[in-house]
Structures are given as structure tokens and as C-alpha cells.
Amino acid sequence: MAGRLWTVLARRTAMAAAVAGAVALPAAAQRAEPCIGISMEVTGPLANQGLMLRITLETALEKINAAGGVLGRPLRLVIYDDVGEPARAVDNARRIGERDNCVVMFGGARTPNAIALREPLAEMGLPWIGAISAGTAVIEHPNGKNEWMFRVSMKDRWVTGYLIDQAKARSASGKIGFVYEGTAWGQGALPDIEAAARRAGVTLAGRETFNIGDQDMSAQMIRLRDAGVDTIVLWAVDRESANMLRSMDRIGYRPKIVSAWGLTTAFARAVGPLAEGIMVAGTFNWNGPLSPEAQAAFDAMKAKFPDRIRTTADMEQPSAMANAWDAVHMLAEALKIAGAYDRTRLRDAFYRVNYTGLIADYRPAFIKGNQERHDAILAEHYKLQAFHNGMLMPIEATPYGMRN
Amino acid sequence: MIARTGGWIAAALLALAIGIFPYLGDLLDTRFPTSYELRLVMRAMILGIVVIGLNILVGFAGLVSLGQAALMGLGAHAAALLALRADWPFAACLAASVLVPALMGAVLAFPTVRVRALYLTVITIAFGFVFVNVLREWVSFTGGASGLASIPRPTLFGERLMATRAAGFNYYYLIAVCLMLALWVQWALARSRYGRAMRATAESENAARALGINVTATRTLAFAISAGLAGLGGGLFANLALFVNYETFTFSASIELLLMTILGGSGTLAGPVVGTAVLFAASQALQGLQEWQTFAYGALLALVLFLMPEGIVGGLARLRAKLAGRGAQERQTGAWPHFVPGFDALTQDRDEPGQATLITRDLTLRFGGLTAVNMVDMEVRSGTVHALIGPNGAGKSSLLNVVSGFYRASAGTVTLFGQAVKDQPPHVLARLGVARSFQNTELFGRMTVLENVLVGCHIRYQATLAETLLRLPRFLREERERLAEARLLLEVVGLTDFAGEQARNLPFGHQRRLEIARALALRPKLLLLDEPAAGLTHGEIEDLVALIRGLAARGMTVILVEHHVEMIMAVSDRVTVLDHGEVIADGPPEQVQDDRAVIEAYFGHGAPAAQATVPAQ
Amino acid sequence: MEAILQYLLTGLSVGSVYAMVGLGFYVMWSAAKAVNFNFGDIVMLGAVLTVVLMDVGVPLLPACLGAVAAAALLAAAIERGFVRPFNREANAIGWMLTTIAVGTMIESATTALFGSNPRRLETPLVEAPLRIGGSGIYPQELLLPVALLVVAVGLEFFYRRTITGRAMRAVAYNRTAAGLVGIDADRMTLLSFGLAGLLGALSGVLIGPVIQASATMGAIIGLKGFLVAIIAGIANARGVVIAGVLYGVSEKFIEAYLSTAARDAIGFSLMVLLLLLFPQGLFGKAEFKKV
């Protein structure tokens, strides 16, 4: 009985294998579904980041679909949790690219997860567009052959230069320290910041790191203080930064801090007045005067998620949300240019997008054959912001702007 | 125990399902599996390999590791680093990914498990954290938190190993072969003296030591094997993902691996595959629940543990046993002792007749302030039955424990077979020819009756681990011989019909018989019996007497600790009486029986003189 | 010099948390020879529930008390529901898995309901640090060693001077004998887990203002508390207190003079080394293996 079944199966397998060799299967792969797949942290310590991304994307898609969708079809959003683990991110990418057959994949927060996707995306021929993960190597691949990954976010290599310049301008003693978290994002920025410092003619007077979950950074802060550092470039997220501020407060150390965009409104909520005056590089600020488009975007989010978004201060990831908003709209533009739900055509269409978004005039958004310019947001679009009265404000709206 | 043929059919079906899976879409003419499903199955197979290793540790050896993901990571990084930094070929990298963690496992386990099994758990937790921390911080070597990217795609015999429709599925099949190999290793271990020794140490450390098993070495071996399989999984993973960083190998991943092991049913052969498949599939299927998926995962886990505390396979096996048990046939208990013809061959090892098999001089054992054995001089002649009696707490069992190496004497000497053996551990003494039973029978309860006796044969195997795993001729021959021997011993004690029964399910009297058969499997020159008659009926005691006499007649020396005076009178050549740790009488039984000090020690100070002096016979 | 003072002070405060959590493990282990493996979640709930209660307008002190009480009740419920049914046989490890499962549920439910962001737990004691030269400490952090002292002395008093405490010790020493003098051993075990929950939640409430309240704040604290208890030889309360404080202080000195990033690697390696050198734990008694 089992023997016969086996023979039949073996024969069919052999036949099928022969066919598979000759014909490229499956034909359906050429046409993709009108869906955007995203792999991000839905659960775990960075779940809120994922939530903010979801709020932005769902609102933007609702708006786009209300206007008739793209190419006459509504766009769907498919969300998978990667628990912050690269292997799961790859699982999810495969699911998005193969099982769901989505036309594009949207990026979550973590840099290593995006790095792990480089090869699978190229293999599947699945375009990826990121709105957060800022690691340089996500876009600038070591082999120089990034064809599928695009980003509407900051790029660490540019951010480091920007922050070093800001720090240099603010430091009285000229002694600048770098404090970074022990993650791929933090560690990845270290060579960039050193290069930027060299370029700017600054020597770093201290480099300190800590691990996710660390609760006390007294040792690091004492070392920086004793080295005479009066301005810190910070590369960390809310919780650990809050703990660092506590450690500074304890020893009465109050240097100026210019931070990468890991600091959000949640940081101010966690440390209260200690956040005052800390500067953050970002791409967008919702608490300042808003353009009509930005106001409309905020209103739409407020209307769709009334218990999450009440005021602009509830936009916990201000820059990332603006990035994602622009990215989705550019994606819709690119699809229109491509004229079909086809991944290769979509990829090529990205290079032809010219779009005026919340953050910048993207003209062009991306440049073919230049992987450095698979980043749509340029250093000149970066905006300095600062915490003031518990809010993250444009620097102009605070007392911390540069005055001479 | 799963029926043998059933197990083979299940394994064949598994192999068949894995084998045709990539081509399923062609057979059914659908777009399935895509590279997503293929990848899931490959990841599940890799995890399956790791979980099989963990099952050997948890299910066989009874040790718990919460650092298994780190060992997997060690394998993954060994493979990745050697490929990236040293340009090693794939096969060599894969071999290193097994050997490095296996060595690490041995280094971690050896000092730990000799102290307390629980400490291995603690050490593995710590190791996991240290490992992840080092990976993250040693940026120049491991790539730090960003990990190692662009690992070269593996090639074997000039073939690029891929797992796509376009390029072929050879990497998929390589992983499948590794999974089958891991299952083979698990199966071959389970049905060998090594696996039996692991399970024996988990069930009763004392009994295992008394049967000549080096518990520390056995546990270290179990952990090394399990670490090696974890490393193999890691090596395969690194070459599948072509990217590794610490986040795949954290503490929570270790917990997940342990959950897969227990959920499938630890100690069962199919459990690892089932547990891995179920939990891995669940984490994919629960994606739809968004921010509540982790909660649902925890709830599912708790639910399964409540419904099937022995895991899925364990629970199903129990259910099946229950259903099958309805029509269970009567088992025939044989009369015993039944000295079958082959038995004499098993009792050839003996001490020279007339020798002093055991001599103790000034033997003293103190626990804190209490002196349990006090300056005991004792001599036991070979081929005799020597009884050791005395009221409760007189120090009889303590003396036995010193002689068999379980307690270390505070002072005095022990000479066995003419050799000074003070401070030798039990397993060394067992190899010299000392076998013993325990006061509260210490059987390996979850092992079958036959397996219990086979554990007794442990020290008489020559086949190496490699020969055993490959099931080479020497191993097969030895296994056949030992099996025949074990069956013969079961016939001697009349338990032939119970060979396949779990030992814990035997009636009490049968458990005693089994314990003696197991001790005899060691082919001892000296047999120590600690209250073998306790709890036995009169008929059973008479059989026991016949057995002991039969053994002595064949030249075996027997030391008997016993309360049943009737039995002692019937069986012993000489009696030593202890009270409060000291020898109060020593001599032939008839003489001791009427010794006033003895009667007082037993019967009480107020014993009427008339009764004590008038023999009833 | 002042840096050393700083390390001593912060080490003392963080070590006090480890010690208090370690004491929780000690209390559980004594009674049941099993623990809530995800005890860190009880620590976390102490802080998070306080924030939640303050959100709905409960003043600080009642909120703290309410949170600690609720977390302790939950800790006791976990014993009844997830430990007791899986701890019937000697050497059972079922409880380890079920408590991990319930811990996963607690942490993920907290993330889903409370959010993953850290939240401030406002007390007057973290508004301004006390400065001693170039070092400083929040009054809240000084509260931690004080609380540890009170808890340790209180625990000592409870175990040695109250009848319930004595009954608990009796259960820990010999369950059968405890039953024979009329003590309901199961009830005492339940109480012990509740008591441990009290200690855990209290340490969460006390450290919360310094390190912010978040769904994941308890994991590492719980784990270190567990290891500290093991290193001390889990059956010795004073040992746990000493080991906890020492570990906290040595962490700070490792950060200061060896490496901040590799603190855990060094610290855990040190623990492993100690365990191998002192197999019964630093303060444990050699136990006699009965045959």
C-alpha cells in the first residue's frame, strides 16, 4: 500500500522536477498584489515605535484608498512581528514576498533586521522602503550593489556629521564626548562619528557605551566629566537616555547634549524637567507651525486613532512618522509611474519619483546607480529640535537656538 | 515505549514528507511551497536538531540547560567566522560548528554536574549572558551588535548549496539529512548503554553509581552531545541566513528551545520534532493577533502544560497505553530462583575460596557529632553469607554505605579482595566487583524491567561511543550478548513476562527481585543486600533465602543487612550484631540468637529473662 | 575618591534591589523548593501598577500600597495556579515552564495595555539629588538600602518572632512534621509566595522612580536576584542580603575600572567562578547526600 503510493509520488516528483527545470515557475510571481508588507516590533520593548508606524501607515493608506487607491485598486497593509530578531525579519520578508506576494516591503525600526534583509530581498526581487532604520549599511551595501532597498529616513553617516557640527558650534571647551548604546545602531555610528570628527577637526574627548536595559551610567558620566567634556553627542533611545540623565543629575554634571533621533516625547515623559534643553536631530517636528498638508495628516491620524493621538505631543516618533507618511505617498507615486503591480517596474519607477512631501521636496527622490542616493532625505533636510517645557519643539521655538 | 515498527514507520513518513515537500506545488499544481514556507521548514528543521540535542540532555540525562541558544550561537559564529576570516571550506566550518560547542559544553559541565545537577542550569544561564555580551562588545572580531553579514554561500563538492526553485534544493536536503542524522544519534543513544546510563543517572544517581556508572562523565557526555547538536543547528543556520548576530541567540531563545523540548514530550524520541513543529508553527499562526500574540503564545503554552504535563508525545503515549491497557493480558510471574543452565556462566567471577573478601579495621563514620559507625572490625570470608543485624539506627546501613563507597569513612581501613580501597567512589568499587541493593529499592522507575538489568551490564561493554552510534559489529555483538544475559537473569528471578513493563509499575516483591537481578548483571564477587526482605511476604522471603544460598553455593560472597531474624537464621553463615554503631556480638547465627546482649538490644531492656533464655524450638 | 564614593552609593542602592529580589526567591524556595521563575514581572508590576493607579488619580502612597498589595496577591495566585500543580514530584521542573508561560503573559499584557514606553514614577525623593562633593545620590536611592535593612530585619523578626513566621520555617524544615502540629503547609506556601511578591513588588516601587516604570524593567533585575540568591546558597537569608549588595557594588566597580559594556560578562563569569569554588553557595551549608 505505502509502497505503491511511494512509486506514484516518486514518478510524479520526477516528472515535476523535469518540468520545473524547463519552465520558470510560478508564473504568478510576475504580478504582485496591491499590498504593503511590514515587519516590525509589534510586541516587546519597542512596540510603541511599531504602533506609531502603524498609525501613520493606516491613516495614509486610508486617505489614498479613499481617493480611489492606486491604479484603481486599494492598497492593503500586512503587519508581521519580528520581535526585534533578524531571523524573524527574514521569515517575514519571505512571507511578504512569496506567500502574500506583496508588491513592496516596508521597513521596521531595527538596523540589523534591515541588514539581514539585503540578500533575501535581492533574491526575491522585492523592493523595500524604510522609514526608520538609519544604519548606513542598510542602504550603502559593502558590495556597492544596492538595487532593491530605498529609504526615507536619516542616514547615520550624514547624521554624525550634522551632530558633530552642531556640537562643535556649541562646545565652549571644544571637548566633545560620544555616548552610544551597545546595539547595531549605536556601534554602527561609532566609525561614522570618528570620521566626522576628523573631518571637522575635532578630537573626541571620550567615547562611552552602555547596554540596553542599563539603569545607571554613573561610571561613564564621571569619566566624561573628568575628561572635561562639555558637549555630548548622544546615540541612544528613550529609556536608557532617561537613566543616563539621572546619572548626570546625581553627580551634578550638566553638559550640552545633542542627540540622534532616538529621543522622543516619551523621553520627556520619563525624566520630566531633566529633558529641558536637550537637542535632537530629526527630519520633522509636529509641535511647531505646520503646513496645511502636515496639519491635514495630523488631523487624519487624530480622527482615526482618537484614543492614541490627541495632541501633536502624542506623535511619539515625530520624525519617523513624517518619514513614513512621505514614504507611503512616494510609493503610491512610484506605483502610478510603474503602471502595474510589478516589483521590477516599481523599483525602476522609484528613480523617477519627484514629490513634495512634509519633510522635503524630493527632486528626484532616488538616483539610479548611486546607492548613496537610495536615501531620499538629505543632510540639508535635517532639523534641529530641542526639549522645552516637556515638549520636543523646533529649535527656533525654544531658547536654545544659536545666538551670537 | 513506542512500538519499534511504529517508530520506524513514523520516521519513514517524516523523511518522506520532508523529502517531497519542496515539490508539493508541482504535485498539487499550486503555488506552494514558496520560499517562505521552505525557509520556515528549514528553520524548523534546524531548531529540531537543536531541540533533539536538548532532549538528550533534559529527557535522558535529566539536566536542564537554559543556555542552549548560546551554544547554538557558538556553533553559528564558529562556522561564520571560519568561513569569513579563515576561508575554511563549508564542510570544515560545519565540523567546527559541532566540535567547538561540544568542547565548550564539556568544559562547562564537567566541574558543575559533579556538584549538583541544578547548577548546570545556573551556569548555562550565566554562560548565555556572557556569550551574548562578548558577541556584542567584541566589535572587531564578531562584528558586534551588527553581526557578521555576507557570509559566503556554502559549497560542497563544488556545488553551491541553495534552497530555491531556480537553483535547486540541495541545501534544504542537506539540512534534512542533518535532521535525520540527529534523530539517528538520539535513537542510537537511547538504545545503547550510553543512553541507558544517562537515563539511569537521572532516575537514581545512587543506583547508577552502584552499578559502575561514572555519573559525572555520563552527564558531561550528555551535555557535550547536546551542545554539539546545538552547534550543528547553529552552523546550518549561519549558512542559511548568511547573516548572524547575537539577537538570535538570547536567553529568551534558550527558553523557547526548552519549551519546545518539554512541550513535545521530553525523553520521547518523537517529542523534539513535534514540539518544535507545534511551537514554531504557533508563533507564525498567532501573527494575526498583533500586539496580543505573545500573550496568546504564553496562554497556549500554559494550556498545553496543564492538559499534557508530559508533553504532547508523552500525553498521547499515555492515552494509547490507557486504551491498550483495557485488554491487557495477564502476565505470568515465574517461580524463582530459577537457576537456568546458563546462569553458572554468569557467576564465574569469584573471589578465591577461603579468602577474606572484606576486612574492616577500626572503621569509623561520623556525621557531625553523631558517630554512626564506631571502630568496627569485621571480616567476611569469600563464598559465605554474612549477616549484619541490629536494631534500628544501629549503623548497619551506614556500614554498608562505607563499604560500597557511598560514604567516606572518618577513620579506619577497608580492604576488598585483598586491596585497600578507602575513599574509592562507588563506581570504581562496582568495577572491582561490588554490587549492592538499596533499602528503599532504587530502581530506574521509568525504564523497562529489561533496561534496568541492561544498565547493570553497563561496565561490561567494550564498544566505543563512535562504534555505538554507528552501530558497528562489535557494538551489535555486545548488545546481543548483554541482551541475552539480561533476559537470562530475568528468567532466574522469574520476571521474563514483565521485561517490557516500566519498573515503577511492578508490584513490590517483583521490584526487589528486579533489583537483585540488576545487581547480578554486574557479575559481582561481593553482593551487598540492604534489607532485601523488608515488605516481602513469607513465601517471597523463602524464595529469597533460596536465591542467596544458591549464589553462595556458586562462590559469591553476600553481606546481608536484615531485620527478619528468621531469614537470617536460615541463610547466614555468620552474623555480626551492631548496636549504636558498635559490634556487640559476632559469630554463627545460633550463638548470636541466644546472646543476651542481642536480645536486649532488640527486644528491650525489660525483656523477661525466661523468654530470652528459653529457645522456642 | 569622590568617584569611589559614588560607586559605593549607587552600588549599594542597586545591590539592595538585587538583595531584596533575592530574598523573594529565598522565601519562595524555602517554602516550596520551587520559585516563580519570572519573578521579575512581580517587581515590574509593583512599579507599573503604581503609575497606573496614579494615572487614575490615586495619591502616591496609597497607589504604592495598592500596587504592592495587588502584585503580592497575583504572586500568591501564581503559586496556587501554576506552581503547586506542577511541583508534586521531587525534582519536578514543570513549575519552571509554567511560571515562564505566565510571566510571558504578564509581560506581554502589560506591554499591550500599558505601552512599551518607560513612564515616570514621580516621587518627591527623586526631584533633587543629595550632593556630596562631586558625587551624589537621590534620596529615593538611599531609601533602598534602608528598605532592605527594614525588610531583612522585618523578615528575621517575622520568621523568628511571629507564630506564622515560625510556622513557615517549620514548613520549610519539614512539611510532614508541620502538618502534624496542625500547620496547613499548603496555606503557608501560598502565604510565602505572597510574602515574596510583597518583597518583589516593594523593590519595584522603590526602584521605579529611579529607573522609570516599564513593562520590561523587571526581567534583568529578576534574573540577577535569582543568581544572587543561588550564589549565596539559596537557603540563607543573611547570605542573600550580603551577596546581593556585594554584587551591586562590584558591578559598579567593574563599570568604573574594567568595562561598562562587558559588565555582565565579567559579573556573570565571576558568579560562575564563585559557584565552582563554593559549590554550596557562599553562605550555604554543606549538605549531606543521603543514600
Next chain:
Amino acid sequence: MSAPLLQAEGIRVSYGRIEAVRGVDLHVGAGEFVGVIGSNGAGKSSLMRAIAGVLSPAGGRVAFGGEDTTGQPSHRMVARGLAMVPEGRMIFADQTVRENLLLGGYSRLRSDPQGVAADEDRMLTLFPRLKERLAQEAGTLSGGEQQMLAIARGLLSRPRLLVIDELSLGLAPVILDMLFPVLAQLNKEGLSILLVEQMASYALSVTDRTYVMENGRMLFDGASRELANDPRVLDAYLGRRKAA
């Protein structure tokens, strides 16, 4: 005749598939002093544990004070007035003598603290040697003192029936010569006692009635005075009896 204080019928105790007690009847009347003798492993302790609620019998019925108490846990039995001094004494070695005594009164400490204090004084009169050791850790006591403490601890719950399992275990005769009269005295004061004892001569000399147990079964019972001169006892004991 009114119902006896303790009535056990058809008690069976098994550990897994092992039967240690195989259907045993036993009763103790109010004010009676009853002994159970038999060699080691006869099942005496298992029987006592089933009666005192340390373990649940696999079969049979236990009634205490006229109520069915089969399967009641030991702490409830204490509250009902049945206390047991367990084999091996099981004193709380890490607590002081006074604490051990206090715990003995645990079941009524809240309702009757004065009563416990008064009984404690009484125990110290009964066992003056404990008085000298009140503040000492119980683990440091000698075997005899520990047994005194165990008895005193059992009495502090003010039981109606005191079950003593293996009083003589590991004790020197001189201690036993001191302990047995105390038991007799307590019995005279109205306490019912069920004594399990390996040393038959002691048991037979103080008890009213004695059961002889072997291999999980009752062999016979009778008035202790008569059994003391019954050769069957000694035979059974020293194994001189031939199996029937």
C-alpha cells in the same frame, strides 16, 4: 458499648503499586493505652500515617471521635484532637525548644494563648530537662531530649489521642526507662495513647492492649498482660515462628 475514640477498618496503604498495609482493623477506646508491635517493615508506620492523615489510605475507613475522617489532612486531624509523634521525631531542629513547643500549640494558639502557656509549663514539669534547654536550638538536643520534646510538642495541641511512632528508635535503655513511665502517667490522667513500638517488651509492659502486625497485616491482638507471656509474640518477633 459506645463507639471507640478511634476506629480504623480495612485500611490499605500503597506506594505506587506497592501495598504496605493490606486491610487492617484497629480501634482505640477512650482512655485506652494501645500498642502496635511488629518487626521493622511490618507496615506499622504506614498505618499510623494513614490514621493521622499524613497520607491518604488507598482503601478503608478511619473514624475519629465518631466522625469519618478518612483522607483528612494531618493539620485537620490535629485540630480534631489527634496528634502524632512521628517516627524519627521530626522536631524542628533549626528552631529553639520553646519555639518547637509553641508550634505544638499552633492549632489553638489564637483561641487559647493562656492555655498553651499553661500547658507549656506543665510539659516543663513533666520533662524538667527541657526546661534547661528552652532557648537552645532543638537540633543540639540529645536523642532522648528530642524525643521528650517531640512528645511535649504533640501534647501541646491538647489531643484526645496521642499516636507515638517508634518511641525507642535509637534511644538508650536508660532513656526509655524514663519515658515509658511518663506515658503511663499521661494515660492515667485520661489521655488515650496509641503506641507503635518495635521493642515489644516495653510496649507490652505499659499498654492495656496490643496488636501484633506483620507484613502489612494484623496477626493477632489481645490484652498486653497476656501477650507478654505468649510465646507467639517472641516467636513472631525473633522469627522463630514457622510460616503457616
